[in-house]
Amino acid sequence: MEVQKLTTDVVVIGGGGAACRAAIEVAENGLDCIMVDKGRPGRSGATPCALWSIQAPFGPRGRDERDTPEQFFADMVNGGHFIGDQNIVEIVAFNACDRILDLERYGVHFKKYDDGRFFQTPMPGQTYPRSCFMFENGQHMSTVLAKEVSRHKNIKVMKDFFAYWLLKSKDAVVGIVGIDMINGRIVVVNAKNTILATGGYTSLWGFSDNPPTLTGDGIPMAFRVGADIVDLEFNQYYGTDVIWPPSVRGTVVLYELMIDEFADGEIRDKYGVPIIKKPLPIRDEAIKTIFNVIKEGRGTEHGGVLFDITKSPKGVEVARDVFKEMTPKHYQFLIDAAGLDLAKTPLEVAPASHYQCGGIYINEKGESTVKGLYSCGEAAGNFQGANRIAGTALTDTQTMGAQAGGCAAKDAKKKDLIPVDQKDLDLALDVIKEIVANKTKKINPAVVKQEILETMDKYIAPFRDEKGMNKGLSIIEDLKEELPKIYAPADINKYNLDLTEAIETKMMIESAELTFGSALFRKESRGHHNRTDYPEEDNKNWRCHTVVSNKNGKPEYSKRAVIYTRMKPED
Amino acid sequence: MAKEKIKAKILRFDPDKDKQPYFQDYDIDVNGPVSISELLALIRRNIDSTLAFRTYKCYKGSCQTCVVRYNGKVVKACATQIMPNSEITLEPAAGGKVVRDLVVDFAAM
Ligand SMILES: Cc1cc2nc3c(=O)[nH]c(=O)nc-3n(C[C@H](O)[C@H](O)[C@H](O)COP(=O)(O)OP(=O)(O)OC[C@H]3O[C@@H](n4cnc5c(N)ncnc54)[C@H](O)[C@@H]3O)c2cc1C
Numbered sequence: 001m002e003v004q005k006l007t008t009d010v011v012v013i014g015g016g017g018a019a020c021r022a023a024i025e026v027a028e029n030g031l032d033c034i035m036v037d038k039g040r041p042g043r044s045g046a047t048p049c050a051l052w053s054i055q056a057p058f059g060p061r062g063r064d065e066r067d068t069p070e071q072f073f074a075d076m077v078n079g080g081h082f083i084g085d086q087n088i089v090e091i092v093a094f095n096a097c098d099r100i101l102d103l104e105r106y107g108v109h110f111k112k113y114d115d116g117r118f119f120q121t122p123m124p125g126q127t128y129p130r131s132c133f134m135f136e137n138g139q140h141m142s143t144v145l146a147k148e149v150s151r152h153k154n155i156k157v158m159k160d161f162f163a164y165w166l167l168k169s170k171d172a173v174v175g176i177v178g179i180d181m182i183n184g185r186i187v188v189v190n191a192k193n194t195i196l197a198t199g200g201y202t203s204l205w206g207f208s209d210n211p212p213t214l215t216g217d218g219i220p221m222a223f224r225v226g227a228d229i230v231d232l233e234f235n236q237y238y239g240t241d242v243i244w245p246p247s248v249r250g251t252v253v254l255y256e257l258m259i260d261e262f263a264d265g266e267i268r269d270k271y272g273v274p275i276i277k278k279p280l281p282i283r284d285e286a287i288k289t290i291f292n293v294i295k296e297g298r299g300t301e302h303g304g305v306l307f308d309i310t311k312s313p314k315g316v317e318v319a320r321d322v323f324k325e326m327t328p329k330h331y332q333f334l335i336d337a338a339g340l341d342l343a344k345t346p347l348e349v350a351p352a353s354h355y356q357c358g359g360i361y362i363n364e365k366g367e368s369t370v371k372g373l374y375s376c377g378e379a380a381g382n383f384q385g386a387n388r389i390a391g392t393a394l395t396d397t398q399t400m401g402a403q404a405g406g407c408a409a410k411d412a413k414k415k416d417l418i419p420v421d422q423k424d425l426d427l428a429l430d431v432i433k434e435i436v437a438n439k440t441k442k443i444n445p446a447v448v449k450q451e452i453l454e455t456m457d458k459y460i461a462p463f464r465d466e467k468g469m470n471k472g473l474s475i476i477e478d479l480k481e482e483l484p485k486i487y488a489p490a491d492i493n494k495y496n497l498d499l500t501e502a503i504e505t506k507m508m509i510e511s512a513e514l515t516f517g518s519a520l521f522r523k524e525s526r527g528h529h530n531r532t533d534y535p536e537e538d539n540k541n542w543r544c545h546t547v548v549s550n551k552n553g554k555p556e557y558s559k560r561a562v563i564y565t566r567m568k569p570e571d
Numbered sequence: 572m573a574k575e576k577i578k579a580k581i582l583r584f585d586p587d588k589d590k591q592p593y594f595q596d597y598d599i600d601v602n603g604p605v606s607i608s609e610l611l612a613l614i615r616r617n618i619d620s621t622l623a624f625r626t627y628k629c630y631k632g633s634c635q636t637c638v639v640r641y642n643g644k645v646v647k648a649c650a651t652q653i654m655p656n657s658e659i660t661l662e663p664a665a666g667g668k669v670v671r672d673l674v675v676d677f678a679a680m
Contacts, residue, residue, distance in 0.1 A: 039627050040680045043634045139633045146680075160676075182670055184587075211627050247606035247652055251630045329631040336632060336650040337606055446616045493587050494671040495623040497615070 001429055004180070004187045005420075008034040008156070009412045010405075011176055011189045013163045013218070014197035016045030017138075017397030018377025018404075020145035021099075022195050025405030027152035031412055034189050035149065036161040036178055038213060038500075042146030043139075045199045046210050046355075046378065046393075050138025051254065051327060052111075053123060053131035053391035054103075054398075056096040063113075063120035064128040069094045070566075071127050076392060077567050079125045079282060080357075080385020081527045082543055083231070086565040087364040088383035092392065092399045099398035100132060106148040109135040123256050125282040125389030137329070138394065161187070162500045164217065164507070165428040166194060166373065168225045169421040173372035177428040179500060184493025186429065190420050192412040193372050195404055196222060200356030200378035201511050202235065205460075206453030208353040209241045209252045218379040220510040222360045223555075227368040229548045230381040230560070231358030232511075233519035233529040236388055237462050238354035239287045240267065242347055244302035248338040252354075253307055253347055254327055255286060256390060262326070263319035265309035268346070269298035275305065284387045284527050287351045291462055300348045308346035316343050351462065355393060357384040357528065358518070361547060361560075366404025372418075376404035382545055386527020435502045436490035443485040445502040451479055452508050456515075464519060465533040473516040480509050514555055518546045521557040543569065574600045575655035577610060581622065582662040583672050592669075594660075595619075601655055607648035608637055611661075611673075623672040624648075635680070638664040639673050 010026045012019050015037025026033040037044050057072040059065050073093035077084055104110055111119040111133035122129035134141055149155050163178035167188070175190040201216020202208045223229055240255040242248050258265045259280050266274040267290065275293050276286055290305055299305060312319035320343035323331045334340040340347060359381030366374045377397045384392070459472025483506055488498035524538035525531050545560040577599045584592035599613050611624045627636045628649055637648035640662040653659060663669050667677040 039625075040636060040677070043629075043636050043680055044627060048629050048634050049631070139629065139631075160670075182676055209630060211629065213627050245603070246609060247604065248630075250628075327631075329633045333630070333632040333650055337652060339652075444616070444620045446620055450616065489621060491588070492585065492621060492671075494585065495674045497623055497626070498620050 001432070002185055004185050005190065006034060006187065007190045007417060008032045009191060010193045010195060010408050011036065011191040012195045012197060013176060014045065014199060014377070015039060015041030015146065016197065016199050016377060017047040017141065017145060017394060018401040019195070019197035020149050021398050021401030022197055022376055022405030023149055023155050024152065025402045026409045027154045029406060029409035031154065031409045033155045034158065034191070035155055036158045036163050036176070036189070038160070038162050040159050041149060041157060042143040044211070044213065046214060047397065048139040048142040049210065050141070050394055052133045052137050053121065054100060054134060054394040055126070055130045055391035056100045056132055056395060057093065057130055058097055058118045058120065062118040067128040067130060069096070072096065072130065074567060075125060075127055075389060079387055079389035081387060081537070082385065082569050083526070083545060083562050084385035085382045085563040086567065087563050088362065088400065090565055091364055091403050092383065092396050095399040095402070096395045099395070099402060103141065103144070103398065107144045108141050111135060122261065123390035124280050131391040141394070160495070162503070164221065164431065164503045166221045166225045167420050167424055167428070169418045169424065171371055172418055173225055173370055174418045174420055177425065181495050181500065184496060186432070188420060188425060190417060192415055192417055193374060193408040195366070195408055196360060196373065196375040196379055197377045197401065198379045200359070202353040202356055204452065204508055204511055204515070205353035205456045207243070207250070207350070207457055209238055209250045210354065215504045215508050216356065216511050217504065217507050218360065218375070219514065220507040222368060222373065222375070223510065223514065223548070223550055225370055225373065226550045227370045227373055228361040229359070229514060230361040230545050231518070232515045232548070233522050233546060234357035234386050234527050235353055235515070236283065236355040236357055236528050237287050237351040239283060239290050239351050240307050240349040241352035242334070243304040243350040244348045245338050248334055248340065250352060251330060251334060253330065253342065253349060255280070257322055257326060263309050263322040264312045264314050265307070265319055266311070268306040268308050269293050270300050270306070271298065272306070282387065282389060287462055288530065290351055294350065302348050304348035304350040306346035307342070307349045309342060310344070310346060319343070355388055357386065357388055364403070365407035366400055367407065374404045374408045376400040386529065431503060432499065434484070435486060435488050435499060439485060439487060441485050442487035443482055445486050445488070445498060445505045448479055448482060448486060448505050449501065449508065452476070452505070452512055456512060460516060460519060462528055463530045463532055465531060466520060469516050469520050473513065476509060476512045476516065483509065514548050517555050517557055518548060522546050539569065574602065577601055577605070577653055577655060578658040579610065580660045581673070583622070584669055585671050586669070604652045604654050607639060607641060607646070607651050607653060607661065610653055611648065623670070623674045625674055640664050
């Protein structure tokens with residue numbers, strides 16, 4: 001097997017908002033950086049999917065002068081049901097404005113009032129309207145960031161590069177192993193520090209509004225090297241994603257635009273009865289209502305509810321123009337890909353997997369619990385708590401992205417490169433050898449993947465109980481037995497999707513196990529984790545994190561105290 | 572559900588093995604209209620997993636990663652619907668070197 005070896009100061013895995021921002025910060029600290037992306041930076045991950053909304057408490061420089069970083073901080077802590085670590089929430093809330101000014105400097109266009117203040121929209125969960133408005137949404141932000149990355153000579157970007165292994169020498173992470181899909185080569189990047197910004201694992205579920213490539217490879221990679229993983233039971237659903245027809249399944253239509261300030265539309269059951277009272281509640285509550293309506297049999301033919309602006313008291317044209325103006329791409333896409341005009345027909349929508357609140361356990365510097373390994377963005381875990389409020393994810397990518405990049409760079413300046421441990425590298429190469437080895441029974445990874453997706457959709461939706469989860473977990477365990485039969489052809493070098501998908505599938509099985517384990521461990525309901533067998537929020541026993549640690553290769557679940565800095569719970 | 576079919580001719584090329592690109596025919600079972608993206612996913616899952624194309628999706632037709640040449644015209648695979656019982660041709664889009672099959676190493680991104 002041909003192995004290419006590269007060295008650098010800091011290697012960043014990912015090409016989304018968090019990875020790009022981290023790489024820029026490393027470069028601006030004067031160090032060398034290699035950034036690897038399974039897709040194309042600027043056109044990969046969830047960042048291009050995002051809408052206009054990025055929160056920053058601009059106060060007098062924005063829409064409402066009363067807004068402050070303190071208030072943003074409080075809104076995030078409350079929205080997360082008090083289990084977001086406040087040392088990290090502080091970094092997000094207090095650096096948000098500066099990082100958004102960075103974005104503006106890079107070239108992102110924000111909507112402004114005539115006097116130069118930031119235009120800001122209100123979203124559920126915000127005390128004051130705080131979502132800055134990016135013209136052309138997350139796609140624009142992504143391409144601008146990727147361009148900014150390319151301006152830095154000391155960042156080497158590797159596109160179509162599938163990372164699948166963190167290299168460990170003694171007790172530290174010393175880089176990565178991956179496949180350069182353009183030429184099929186196996187590449188080792190030996191680095192002083194590694195930043196994992198692989199995004200969320202929302203496409204571990206079949207019905208998701210995230211790109212299918214977001215299988216959350218970061219979690220099993222980090223878990224293998226001993227990094228603690230946190231709060232995986234809180235996968236956030238988004239309430240209103242199109243469920244039918246298949247060509248547009250997973251397209252988000254904005255629940256937040258149904259408020260009376262905007263379209264003033266209704267979410268209805270199949271009989272046309274409105275099901276959510278106004279003012280609209282934050283996401284986790286809305287989703288529960290929608291799920292219950294569907295469960296009670298009041299859903300549509302394809303298992304959704306109706307997203308209806310056709311009877312808006314403002315008039316359908318006004319309501320439609322809100323969508324045309326705020327989410328023009330989505331509006332047009334539904335017409336092009338499925339002939340659906342939401343001004344003419346209500347859309348069938350249902351809750352879909354949307355955002356991973358948990359992830360890799362980090363501190364306020366973005367450090368994981370293993371030396372040499374950092375994480376930021378959606379891949380990292382313990383700051384959103386049990387629920388994320390709208391517009392904080394993009395803010396997090398920029399604030400914690402810069403923070404992790406800066407801290408990893410400063411730390412790298414103080415240390416020498418630790419060489420790769422050949423034994424560990426051999427294990428990484430074995431993963432590929434086993435998949436391409438000839439075998440009597442061969443299984444197509446895409447088929448196993450499909451079964452994982454269906455199992456997650458069925459047994460670990462927002463409502464869950466012990467019996468169902470044990471069933472789901474046993475299906476995953478059976479699939480695990482099949483893994484040795486997964487096969488990819490050895491004679492394809494370039495863009496060997498069978499090979500990358502086979503490795504992804506192995507990692508998805510591990511993520512699924514840890515997710516079921518975490519959700520079985522937490523015996524209460526909170527935020528996006530609704531146990532029908534433990535329906536109450538239990539602050540006495542469970543206002544804490546769920547942590548999964550790697551004990552000799554086996555997951556061990558435990559509670560960990562939440563870090564409070566400015567706001568203690570009142571009871 | 573009654574199954575309908577779409578016939579697709581897809582231009583395949585592995586620069587490591589093939590001297591020339593060649594067309595391969597696929598008969599795909601569908602239930603109603605599908606987007607080109609879905610059609611390709613169906614082929615990989617049910618017929619031929621070695622077919623290479625970009626699987627990323629932005630769900631709003633704006634990222635351009637899925638562009639392909641469909642009956643001679645460059646389109647977004649995610650936003651282009653194919654009706655049952657049609658016969659179509661798919662080739663890689665221009666704009667860079669073909670990595671394999673429909674995957675292009677786009678110079679612009
Ligand atoms: C439809 C939708 C709308 C949204 N709207 C908003 C919004 O309006 N406001 C808001 O704040 N948030 C929004 N979000 C959430 C937000 O977009 C994401 O949380 C955020 O963009 C995550 O950024 P990230 O950089 O952490 O990860 P991502 O942008 O997901 O990037 C992850 C990167 O890692 C790469 N990668 C993954 N695995 C590997 C691997 N094995 N090897 C190499 N590379 C790898 C991927 O290719 C990608 O480049 C939305 C999300 C969705 C899906």
